[in-house]
Amino acid sequence: MKQGSFWRNGYHRTLIGVIFTLIYLFPVYWMIATSFKSAGEIFDIPPKLIPIPPHFGAYSSEVLHNPELIDVFVNSVVISLGTMILTLVLAVPGTYGLARLKLRGGGMILLLLLISQLLPSIVIAGPLFVTFNRIGLLNSYWGLILADTTITLPFAVIILRPFFLAVPGDLEAAARVDGCSQFGVLWRIAIPYVRPGIITVAALSFLMTWGEFVFALSLNTRDHQPITIALNTFIGQYGTFWNNLMAVSTVAALPIILIFASLQRFIIGGLTTGAVKE
Amino acid sequence: MWGTLSKPQTKIVTSSARGRWAVRFRKLSNYLFVLPMMIYLSATMAYPIYVNLDMSLHDLNVRTFRSGDAPYIKFDNYKKLINDPGFRHAAGRSLTFTTISLGFQFLIGFSLALFFNRPFPLNGLLRALLLLAWLMPAVVGGTLFRWMADGDYGVFNYFLQSIGLGRYKDYWLLNPDTALAGTIIANVWVGAPFHMILLYAGLQNIPTTLYEAASIDGAGAIQRFIRITLPMMRPVMLGVLLLGFIYTFKVFELIFVMTGGGPVDATTVLPIHIYRLTFAFFRFGEGAASAIMLLLGLLLLAIGYAQLIHAEEAA
Numbered sequence: 001m002k003q004g005s006f007w008r009n010g011y012h013r014t015l016i017g018v019i020f021t022l023i024y025l026f027p028v029y030w031m032i033a034t035s036f037k038s039a040g041e042i043f044d045i046p047p048k049l050i051p052i053p054p055h056f057g058a059y060s061s062e063v064l065h066n067p068e069l070i071d072v073f074v075n076s077v078v079i080s081l082g083t084m085i086l087t088l089v090l091a092v093p094g095t096y097g098l099a100r101l102k103l104r105g106g107g108m109i110l111l112l113l114l115i116s117q118l119l120p121s122i123v124i125a126g127p128l129f130v131t132f133n134r135i136g137l138l139n140s141y142w143g144l145i146l147a148d149t150t151i152t153l154p155f156a157v158i159i160l161r162p163f164f165l166a167v168p169g170d171l172e173a174a175a176r177v178d179g180c181s182q183f184g185v186l187w188r189i190a191i192p193y194v195r196p197g198i199i200t201v202a203a204l205s206f207l208m209t210w211g212e213f214v215f216a217l218s219l220n221t222r223d224h225q226p227i228t229i230a231l232n233t234f235i236g237q238y239g240t241f242w243n244n245l246m247a248v249s250t251v252a253a254l255p256i257i258l259i260f261a262s263l264q265r266f267i268i269g270g271l272t273t274g275a276v277k278e
Numbered sequence: 279m280w281g282t283l284s285k286p287q288t289k290i291v292t293s294s295a296r297g298r299w300a301v302r303f304r305k306l307s308n309y310l311f312v313l314p315m316m317i318y319l320s321a322t323m324a325y326p327i328y329v330n331l332d333m334s335l336h337d338l339n340v341r342t343f344r345s346g347d348a349p350y351i352k353f354d355n356y357k358k359l360i361n362d363p364g365f366r367h368a369a370g371r372s373l374t375f376t377t378i379s380l381g382f383q384f385l386i387g388f389s390l391a392l393f394f395n396r397p398f399p400l401n402g403l404l405r406a407l408l409l410l411a412w413l414m415p416a417v418v419g420g421t422l423f424r425w426m427a428d429g430d431y432g433v434f435n436y437f438l439q440s441i442g443l444g445r446y447k448d449y450w451l452l453n454p455d456t457a458l459a460g461t462i463i464a465n466v467w468v469g470a471p472f473h474m475i476l477l478y479a480g481l482q483n484i485p486t487t488l489y490e491a492a493s494i495d496g497a498g499a500i501q502r503f504i505r506i507t508l509p510m511m512r513p514v515m516l517g518v519l520l521l522g523f524i525y526t527f528k529v530f531e532l533i534f535v536m537t538g539g540g541p542v543d544a545t546t547v548l549p550i551h552i553y554r555l556t557f558a559f560f561r562f563g564e565g566a567a568s569a570i571m572l573l574l575g576l577l578l579l580a581i582g583y584a585q586l587i588h589a590e591e592a593a
Contacts, residue, residue, distance in 0.1 A: 010398030017393070017404045024408060027467065030433060031422050043431055046440070090315045097311030109312060109319075116323045118576040120528040122549045123569040126333070126556045127326035150322045153315070182308060211415030213531035218557055228417040232535055235421060242425050249418045256413050264406040272479035 031253070034246035035059070042242045058247035069248065072230040075141075076210055077255075079226055082145040083152055083209040084202050090149070091156035091201060096186050098157070099164035100172070110161075113154045121214035124150055129218055139223040147215040152205040159204070159270050163197030164190060200270025203263045207256055227252045327573070333566035340560040348563070355567035365568060367543060368551035375462060375533075375547050376526045382466040383522060387473025388515075392507075394474070395481045405478065408471040416468070420535030423464035427451050427536075451537050454544040461533050461545050469526065473518055480514030481507070513587065520583045524576055548572050 006012065034042060036054035063069055098106050128147055129138070137143030167190050175185045191198065213228045220229070231248055238244050260267065334355050342348035359365045394405055411419075426433045429449030438446050450460045484507065492502050530549040533539065539546040539554065546554075548568065556565030 010396060013393070013396060013398035014400050017398070017400065021404045021407050024467075025410065027419075027422050027426060028410065028414070030426060031418070034425065045431070045436070047431065047433055047436055090318055093311040094315030097308060101308040101311065102305075103308060103312065106312075109316065112319065112323075115577065115580070116319070118524055118573060118580060119323065119327075120530065120549050120552075120569075120572065122530055122552050122556075123330060123573060124323065124326045126552075126562065126565055126569065127329035128322070129557075130329065131325070146322060149318070153318070157315075182304065182311075186311070207413055211413075211417065213415075213417050213534075214553075217534075218553075228415055228531075231417050231421060235424070235535065240428075240431075242428075242431070245421060246425065249421050253414055253418050256415065257410065260406075260410060260413055264409075268406060268409065268475060271475055 028253075031246050031249050034242055035250045037243045039241060039243060042240075055243075058243040062244045062247050063251055069227075069230065069251070072225055072227045073251065075224050076226040076228070078141055079144050079148065079212075079224075080206045080209040082141060083148040084205040086145055086149045087152040087156050087205040088198065088202060091153055091160060092191065092198065093186060095157045095160040096164055096190055099161050100167065100190070101182070110157075113157050116150070116154045117158075119150075121151065121212075122218075125214055125218040128215070132219060137219075139220050141224050144215060144220055144224065144226070147219055148209045148212050151212065152208055155208070156201040156205060159201055160194065160197050163194040167193045196266055197270055199263065199266045203259055203267055204270070207259060207267075210255060330566045330569050330573075333562050334570050336563055338561075338563035338566070343560065343562060351563075355563045356571070359564055359567050359571070362564075364543070364546075365551065368546050368548045368568075371458065371543075371545065372527060372547040372549075375458060375465070375529070375545075376523060379462050379465045379469065379526045379529075380519065380522050382462070383469040383473050383526075384519060386466065386470040387518075388477050390470070390474040391477035391481055394478055405475070409475060410471075411467055412469065412472045414468070416529075416531040417535050419464060419468055420532045423460070423467075424451060424536050427460050452541055454541050457537050457541055457544045461536050464536060465526065465529060465532055468532065469522065473522060476518045476521075477511070477514065480511050480518075483514075484510045513590070516583065516586065520580065523579065527572075527576060 033049070033051050035058055036051040036056070037048065038055040038057060041048055041051070041055070097103055098110055103109075124147070128143075132138045132143045137146070171189050171193070172185050175189050180188060210226075211228060212226070213232070216226050216229045217232075220226075227248075231245075231252055234245055234248055335350060335352060336342070336348040337351045337354070338348040390408070394401055414422075427450040429435065429447075429452060432450070434450065435447040438444060448456055450456045488506050488510070489502055492506055497505065528549060529547070530553065533545050533547060533550060534553075537545045539550040549572075552565050552568050552572070555561045555568065
């Protein structure tokens with residue numbers, strides 16, 4: 001009887017799923033485990049699979065007492081928040097226009113956005129370097145925010161569009177009758193209606209920008225570098241001090257893990273709505 | 279995947295001249311919603327493509343970049359590239375990296391999607407956790423795999439040793455024969471959960487009544503998979519493969535961090551090649567030409583996909 005309910009409720013699948021997920025995420029565990037080892041322990045053969053007792057040396061020297069790392073962390077926050085805001089400011093009214101208002105050429109705009117998904121960042125980085133060099137946007141927050149938005153904006157429109165398409169036309173019409181301007185309709189009716197989509201886009205914009213590397217590597221070679229660039233530089237500097245490198249990696253991954261943990265429902269929901277429906 | 283563009287519309291009929299002007303004004307003012315986005319797109323996407331095209335037709339190197347008098351040389355940069363063994367090598371590496379990565383990502387992603395398609399406790403949580411691999415910054419993922427693949431103290435070699443395959447231990451990323459495989463493994467790890475999420479959503483959209491009817495008719499699990507799942511999933515599968523191909527072809531940072539394109543160009547895919555031409559050798563003209571060729575290749579692929587979908591919808 002007990003066996004029967006085990007199979008019927010799918011617990012065997014849960015068991016397989018949990019084991020698979022644990023194995024799949026082993027690299028993430030290994031990153032965190034290595035970061036809590038001492039410099040000597042990383043050269044242990046066989047390696048210690050669980051870092052007991054944990055050493056906090058890597059965090060103390062490379063994170064807490066390393067003003068440079070705190071600097072790049074702050075840079076990453078500023079750039080990611082900036083990109084998130086710029087993406088929303090451009091994408092929300094833009095997608096609303098494309099989805100709800102009868103615009104001549106709207107199809108073309110959408111097509112352009114889809115094509116822009118084809119562009120590898122490195123293709124845009126060259127010309128942006130030349131242009132930013134001319135107008136003094138190299139090594140600045142603004143330059144990188146402008147560049148990073150090229151990655152997030154097409155994504156944002158693709159994700160938001162199905163949300164806006166689902167806004168009931170009656171609601172809009174009623175608001176118009178009540179004397180709402182078109183902008184008022186967007187602000188009071190559409191935006192509240194598509195809130196889950198907006199949260200998805202905001203979270204994904206932040207996450208994508210946080211991990212961005214190519215633009216930072218080519219445009220901010222001197223100042224205002226994000227944490228991804230610092231991590232890459234550390235690889236060269238620290239060589240085999242993997243505990244230090246993994247501590248920095250963990251710090252770089254932490255915001256991703258936290259945001260994802262709190263907003264995963266929106267992120268997964270948004271990704272699948274945008275990709276599959278319609 | 280991103281189907282045809284249809285918009286719900288309301289027609290407002292007015293007779294008076296003033297009303298007509300008001301409507302026209304409102305139609306124009308509607309463009310204000312997309313205007314900021316359009317300005318931004320023109321400045322940061324259309325303009326760079328134009329600059330790339332322009333650069334690709336000029337003999338632009340360190341000297342002419344400074345002086346600003348790069349001579350117009352028509353398609354010489356393109357001719358140079360096509361005959362350049364370095365470019366051909368990079369294109370070949372890109373194709374190998376992309377097709378093998380994509381194959382495994384898709385197979386693993388599809389298997390996982392099928393596995394998760396049945397409800398069971400913790401289903402949603404486990405799916406979300408797997409997606410964490412995809413969300414990791416590529417630089418973090420790259421550093422991580424670099425450490426695990428380390429020849430002396432890496433955990434890969436330790437696992438090989440402990441299951442009795444010690445003779446296969448290697449300096450994975452320092453050996454030209456295994457470096458590409460190393461980057462592919464890392465990339466599959468990153469990408470497979472993304473395939474899973476999209477394919478899972480596709481599976482969920484197949485009406486269960488189809489399966490029930492087939493079961494009543496006596497179709498087995500394999501029959502149902504071949505006769506229902508595969509045909510119903512065809513559009514989603516094509517879309518995921520196209521998207522996956524494009525994203526994988528664009529991969530740069532993961533490889534850059536793991537191997538920097540080496541050893542001896544073993545992992546120099548096209549984006550790495552373009553980066554080197556432009557930012558290391560300052561051969562801007564050739565860098566731009568290879569960028570344009572990469573873009574054209576992906577564009578052709580997307581057009582082919584659109585044609586295919588269009589033909590299927592018409593049929």
